[in-house]
Amino acid sequence: MIDEAVTDNDAWSVWPAPAKLNLMLRVVGRRADGYHELQTVFQFVDRCDRLGFRVRDDGEVRRDGALPGVDAEADLTVRAARALRAATDCSLGVDIRCEKVLPMGGGLGGGSSDAATTLVALNALWGTGLDTEALARLALPLGADVPVFVRGQAAWGEGVGERLTPVELPEPWFLVLVPRCSVSTQAVFTHPRLTRDSKPIKLADFTDGDVVNDCLPVVRDEYPAVADALDWLSQWGEARLTGTGACVFAAFAGRDQALAAWEQRPAGIDGFVARGCNRSPLLDRLADIDTQLSSRHGQA
Ligand SMILES: C[C@](O)(CO)[C@H](O)COP(=O)(O)OP(=O)(O)OC[C@H]1O[C@@H](n2ccc(N)nc2=O)[C@H](O)[C@@H]1O
Ligand SMILES: Nc1ncnc2c1ncn2[C@@H]1O[C@H](COP(=O)(O)OP(=O)(O)OP(=O)(O)O)[C@@H](O)[C@H]1O
Numbered sequence: 001m002i003d004e005a006v007t008d009n010d011a012w013s014v015w016p017a018p019a020k021l022n023l024m025l026r027v028v029g030r031r032a033d034g035y036h037e038l039q040t041v042f043q044f045v046d047r048c049d050r051l052g053f054r055v056r057d058d059g060e061v062r063r064d065g066a067l068p069g070v071d072a073e074a075d076l077t078v079r080a081a082r083a084l085r086a087a088t089d090c091s092l093g094v095d096i097r098c099e100k101v102l103p104m105g106g107g108l109g110g111g112s113s114d115a116a117t118t119l120v121a122l123n124a125l126w127g128t129g130l131d132t133e134a135l136a137r138l139a140l141p142l143g144a145d146v147p148v149f150v151r152g153q154a155a156w157g158e159g160v161g162e163r164l165t166p167v168e169l170p171e172p173w174f175l176v177l178v179p180r181c182s183v184s185t186q187a188v189f190t191h192p193r194l195t196r197d198s199k200p201i202k203l204a205d206f207t208d209g210d211v212v213n214d215c216l217p218v219v220r221d222e223y224p225a226v227a228d229a230l231d232w233l234s235q236w237g238e239a240r241l242t243g244t245g246a247c248v249f250a251a252f253a254g255r256d257q258a259l260a261a262w263e264q265r266p267a268g269i270d271g272f273v274a275r276g277c278n279r280s281p282l283l284d285r286l287a288d289i290d291t292q293l294s295s296r297h298g299q300a
Contacts, residue, residue, distance in 0.1 A: 016048035016281040017117040019108035025213040026198040043154045045274035056093035076115035088128040105182035107243030116149030152280035171276040172251040173258040178270040179225035188244040219245040
């Protein structure tokens with residue numbers, strides 16, 4: 001968490017970086033480079049990190065404030081800004097603030113979303129003019145989950161998550177529990193007992209109710225806090241793991257029902273209630289900025 005709150009003003013432009021949920025996840029193969037071929041369904045929720053950007057004239061890319069456990073040079077926002085600068089020969093720089101709301105290592109894709117928001121926001125603020133395809137190409141080397149956040153549409157994902165087909169899904173309310181443990185994505189994908197040869201399914205199988213997450217058995221065995229959260233949540237409906245965890249979630253017909261369940265939580269568990277969104281809040285912010293920029297150009 002940074003010291004100063006991120007607020008929109010003349011100098012700082014503030015953008016959302018939403019979480020994602022994997023509504024199902026099958027591991028259907030392993031590539032020669034060790035990465036795993038997946039089938040997954042991504043949907044966003046309206047719970048977001050908040051990023052602030054202040055354009056600099058001197059070409060420097062700087063993180064403003066600290067992010068515990070993440071050096072500035074390793075920060076995905078800084079790496080994303082540098083990747084965009086290099087790809088476009090842009091001479092501008094930026095100060096970046098991140099107000100962290102999403103837990104790190106929780107399977108909500110917060111770091112990936114921060115990277116995607118940085119690419120999309122700076123492409124607008126720097127005026128580098130890349131289209132979505134070009135931004136998604138820049139996104140993938142930053143992380144397997146970054147392209148879906150750049151595209152900003154709920155999607156059926158294949159490959160390592162880069163082959164994306166937009167989908168329209170119901171948008172329920174979710175209760176998301178955040179067990180107090182961090183799960184390493186790499187540790188799950190290298191676990192000897194991980195199922196790596198699931199039979200591929202079709203989107204229709206998912207909509208008919210096939211919502212298996214192949215990482216679940218391994219994560220349940222290795223992380224008792226995740227198992228406890230799943231067991232408690234199961235009383236309200238189908239309790240699922242997002243990505244490789246640690247977060248788990250269940251869908252509710254309305255906000256009130258999700259909040260009622262949340263109020264009965266056992267002591268010592270974190271979590272939140274959020275709405276599922278097929279369109280990322282990032283795209284709404286981009287539309288606002290595009291309107292502002294075109295009205296400024298219209299006035300000039
Ligand atoms: C599990 C998911 O969250 C599902 O959306 C993603 O596939 C993970 O995406 P991510 O966190 O952006 O993952 P990356 O940062 O690219 O990879 C972290 C590590 O997980 C392993 N990894 C990741 C994705 C994948 N399809 N196969 C893998 O084997 C690799 O060892 C990699 O070193
Ligand atoms: N801006 C950032 N925010 C969060 N994590 C970052 C950031 N930059 C780098 N990282 C690193 O990325 C790791 C993964 O963070 P992230 O929040 O995306 O995990 P996750 O929710 O488990 O994601 P996934 O579902 O993609 O596995 C963190 O543990 C951290 O070391």
